Amino acid sequence: MTISQDLFARAQASIPGGVNSPVRAFNGVGGTPLFITKAEGAFTFDADGNRYIDYVGSWGPMIMGHNHPAIKQAVHDAVENGLSYGAPTEAEILMAEKVKELVPSIEKVRMVSSGTEATMSAIRLARGFTGRDKILKFEGCYHGHADSLLVKAGSGALTMGVPNSPGIPEDFAKHTLTVSFNNLDEVKAIFAKYADEIACIIVEPVAGNMNCIPPVPGFLEGLRDVCDEYKSVLIFDEVMTGFRVALGGAQAYYNIKPDLTCLGKVIGGGMPVGAFGGKTEIMDYIAPVGPVYQAGTLSGNPIAMAAGLKSLELLSEPGLHAKLEATSKAICEGFEAGAKKAGIALTTNYAGGMYGFFFTDAEKVTTYKQATECDLERFKRFFHLMLEEGVYLAPSAFEAGFVCAAHNEQEIKDTIAAAERAFAKL
Numbered sequence: 001m002t003i004s005q006d007l008f009a010r011a012q013a014s015i016p017g018g019v020n021s022p023v024r025a026f027n028g029v030g031g032t033p034l035f036i037t038k039a040e041g042a043f044t045f046d047a048d049g050n051r052y053i054d055y056v057g058s059w060g061p062m063i064m065g066h067n068h069p070a071i072k073q074a075v076h077d078a079v080e081n082g083l084s085y086g087a088p089t090e091a092e093i094l095m096a097e098k099v100k101e102l103v104p105s106i107e108k109v110r111m112v113s114s115g116t117e118a119t120m121s122a123i124r125l126a127r128g129f130t131g132r133d134k135i136l137k138f139e140g141c142y143h144g145h146a147d148s149l150l151v152k153a154g155s156g157a158l159t160m161g162v163p164n165s166p167g168i169p170e171d172f173a174k175h176t177l178t179v180s181f182n183n184l185d186e187v188k189a190i191f192a193k194y195a196d197e198i199a200c201i202i203v204e205p206v207a208g209n210m211n212c213i214p215p216v217p218g219f220l221e222g223l224r225d226v227c228d229e230y231k232s233v234l235i236f237d238e239v240m241t242g243f244r245v246a247l248g249g250a251q252a253y254y255n256i257k258p259d260l261t262c263l264g265k266v267i268g269g270g271m272p273v274g275a276f277g278g279k280t281e282i283m284d285y286i287a288p289v290g291p292v293y294q295a296g297t298l299s300g301n302p303i304a305m306a307a308g309l310k311s312l313e314l315l316s317e318p319g320l321h322a323k324l325e326a327t328s329k330a331i332c333e334g335f336e337a338g339a340k341k342a343g344i345a346l347t348t349n350y351a352g353g354m355y356g357f358f359f360t361d362a363e364k365v366t367t368y369k370q371a372t373e374c375d376l377e378r379f380k381r382f383f384h385l386m387l388e389e390g391v392y393l394a395p396s397a398f399e400a401g402f403v404c405a406a407h408n409e410q411e412i413k414d415t416i417a418a419a420e421r422a423f424a425k426l
């Protein structure tokens, strides 16, 4: 690890905390972040030449496995024609048509360059469309770092202990209402109180930024009903779950139709891309047809469209998502069996190609409160033991794990065997 240590020391002199995104800093687990030199299939390689079975997958995008030859080729082909034009291209139409085909609730879609831009724009659109200021989100859900969404946020904000970030005026944050994920009674109560003041509900349909917490039966259906009753916009933030939980996202997996959907990660195939889309009636409220302004110099970038489109094409292979879910299930079952053998209390969750594990006596984790009450010290030790074993897990107890198409039987077997040895040493 000496080269990573040297690079980290050098990075800290020029980059705040040595990283360009806080979740990379290993703050939740301690120690030195790995500096990566290359990645291939299910594996990443660090600057010291160590190889890891990777369950971070660039935080979600690399669902086909790293450096997939067809995606790489698509990027090479696109590069031949220039890097960016700031004018429309056919690739953007192909992408929009593909998104509509895979996610039928989306009738029109606008491309942006990150998940944060997608959620920020969707919120503005919902506010503009309804003429209302308040929004409702759930404690521990993370929707990127736009001001109105960094309230009781998950992911790095939760890991670093700053779920309500300084720098956001109280006048602004007061419009963001928060209630507990998986608690429909709280949602109904807050709507009863604010009635026609709430522009939208934004929700991660499977919460993946406070570990991995699927919706309890009836929760998403209930959100749909409440939005219908109060004429509020239902936004599914599928930046993480889109094309991962199922080809059509969590909305296909649970069969609920949101009004707007935010996409990111997988849709870019590893390039910086996001998107938001939904009902024509709402989407046509955006400039240039509508009054709500939204724009981007690099939106719909041709290289990014090429990578994303190829990724979505590959993902459309029949059976691929069944394989991803079987991988998540095998890892969860393997971890639970290994922990049991070592007398360690552990429970797991998964949905399609994402999973989570919790060091707790609870039988099932369905709430933010349960997730934050888990044994974080034990998680830290387990994380480092796994790293020593050559398995790279998300470096925080408040992140989901991601599987990819390149995790095959051997990698799963090796991961479970490594976990068994790690549990025995905990």
Ligand SMILES: Cc1ncc(COP(=O)(O)O)c(C=O)c1O
Residues within 6 Å of the ligand: 114, 115, 116, 117, 119, 142, 143, 144, 145, 204, 208, 209, 237, 238, 239, 240, 264, 265, 274
């Ligand atoms: C559910 C969710 N929404 C939004 C975002 C923000 O995306 P980005 O990091 O691309 O801005 C993320 C992850 O970062 C996410 O997990």
Ligand SMILES: NCC(=O)CCC(=O)O
Residues within 6 Å of the ligand: 021, 022, 023, 024, 059, 060, 155, 156, 208, 209, 399, 400
């Ligand atoms: N679950 C957290 C993320 O996906 C975000 C990655 C980042 O902020 O770098």
